[in-house]
């Protein structure tokens with residue numbers, strides 16, 4: 498498939514997108530300056546997460562860790578605490594490791610070099626490009642999902658954009674646009690344009706400032722682009738968890754550092770096997786991972802459904818009580834008996850927050 502590059506006037510396209518941006522850009526806290534540390538934090542938070550969700554997390558994070566030095570000396574648990582609810586927790590752990598590396602290997606100064614930036618944990622080509630362009634005004638492209646969508650439509654890239662060949666084309670179109678005097682502004686303009694105008698569904702083509710250059714608009718296949726393979730249905734897993742009390746304290750368990758939701762605090766429980774009922778699966782998991790044998794009946798309080806990237810979890814929730822059994826921990830990194838308020842102050846995932854919400858606990862207020 499031949500792309501539309503010849504028909505697109507690079508400088509005019511740039512000007513139109515920039516002019517649209519200057520008239521329409523949103524006031525976002527990370528746009529107040531050009532501090533590479535702040536740009537980096539915002540870009541990591543914005544991965545897979547909407548701008549409106551990120552703003553309060555970003556403000557709180559920057560208030561607590563205003564510099565790369567303050568982040569590098571923090572406890573990982575505190576970083577995870579501030580990340581609680583944002584999801585993709587490996588990002589927070591990588592952020593902390595990267596801050597240490599910037600301090601130890603670069604004296605706290607972010608390198609102005611794509612390859613060196615990409616040596617930092619959690620920094621890929623996109624984030625490196627965004628830091629270089631936005632913070633240092635260097636002509637380096639940053640291609641995220643919004644940019645890929647807009648450019649595949651404008652230039653008529655009709656190959657699968659998850660494949661290397663098409664990715665390279667999009668990267669090269671993006672790089673060809675990074676000329677002129679304000680690469681940082683243009684980088685943000687293109688991302689914002691993709692997010693606000695060239696949206697995945699119902700793009701605003703009739704009012705679009707660049708529709709006269711747009712191949713997909715001319716050919717009428719805007720909503721078919723970018724071309725991606727069909728998503729496979731998420732794998733369904735069933736789990737069970739319990740709010741387990743002993744003398745008015747509740748058992749919190751810390752997940753192992755590696756693996757799903759690693760390092761976060763959670764309700765005890767585990768996966769339910771295909772041949773088990775949820776309560777039986779819960780009893781087995783508690784015995785296997787904590788050495789606990791629950792007597793009597795358990796109160797099933799409901800169930801929640803939670804979507805991970807490739808998995809859908811159906812989680813059955815229970816309440817129960819034990820007397821004086823000792824916890825013999827095997828499947829978790831740590832455990833604590835805490836009040837509900839303390840439990841919720843520990844770093845936890847949005848799944849755990851959802852479970853607490855569903856348990857509808859009067860004890861919290």
Ligand code: SF4
Nearest residue numbers: 695702705708711714
């Ligand atoms: S015309 Fe439509 S598809 Fe083309 S760039 Fe504008 S919004 Fe996107």
